[in-house]
């Protein structure tokens with residue numbers, strides 16, 4: 618490695634589909650980073666910053682709150698010039714410059730445009746992509762979330778003879794895997810050995826080059842495995858094919874997001890039942906946010922991935938903080954916003 622590349626600040630890009638466990642993995646990484654001075658860029662597709670809030674509340678000395686930049690409301694792959702590069706420059710200019718920068722992309726972001734940005738003159742002499750880590754929701758892969766729907770393909774073939782209308786989820790999932798230096802097969806706790814082996818085969822079929830796959834539960838993997846891969850991915854773009862290589866620009870037209878503000882909640886379990894039913898009825902991909910329960914001093918963090926929900930009180934409402942309930946909903950284009958709002962407000 619040359620002297621110049623030695624002096625570059627290594628950056629790790631954490632990618633992975635909606636709800637795969639990126640924030641959970643990064644929380645764990647912060648806790649095991651062993652005093653290394655870190656900074657974070659956290660990107661959300663929906664316009665309520667939930668992940669940044671979760672990570673800020675970790676209270677880890679080596680990653681103070683002001684070293685965490687949140688870029689909500691869209692995918693950073695589309696706002697590289699306006700948001701991502703300025704955020705990186707801002708972190709590099711901090712008086713206590715970070716030793717390593719971790720970037721959590723939104724679950725719908727394509728990692729390749731971000732890796733490409735590391736070749737921009739404004740930053741190329743100062744940063745390098747230490748590695749792209751793709752977090753995979755093992756349970757979602759095993760359930761066929763990212764596979765083409767054979768029925769739909771058949772229907773389209775009969776309608777217009779076209780066979781190229783892939784599942785849009787598959788396209789995002791594959792783009793993320795194809796860019797990876799390390800694949801973290803997460804949610805292993807939800808799968809048996811044969812399902813895990815099946816998901817591993819699926820990953821190997823998708824990624825033509827040899828990429829290490831490690832199994833995890835709750836993103837528990839030592840920081841030493843994640844940081845220091847030394848990939849310099851920005852010098853190696855040709856090995857990372859994307860479904861969007863031929864396009865100047867891409868969009869995320871296949872997906873929709875909106876925010877639901879809820880009235881006073883009396884009881885958490887009843888809310889979760891309602892959310893689960895709405896997620897099933899409307900095929901919602903992701904729901905997350907904070908909820909105020911009447912009479913409770915703590916706020917409830919609600920997380921839904923497909924129809925799987927979890928919730929816990931994550932911290933007390935601060936003095937003067939508005940106690941409101943807001944959830945981000947993400948799904949494929951055509952989500953029935955009115956129907957979902959009605960179901961949740963009813």
Ligand SMILES: Nc1nc2c(ncn2[C@@H]2O[C@H](COP(=O)(O)OP(=O)(O)OP(=O)(O)O)[C@@H](O)[C@H]2O)c(=O)[nH]1
Nearest residue numbers: 635636637638639640641724804834835836920927
């Ligand atoms: N059972 C199980 N649940 C997990 C695991 N890892 C994460 N989760 C849960 O999955 C949900 C989503 O986890 P996150 O870490 O927020 O996922 P994410 O990839 O950051 O989500 P987005 O940023 O919205 O794309 C949360 O409820 C987590 O507690 C795991 O290994 N096993």
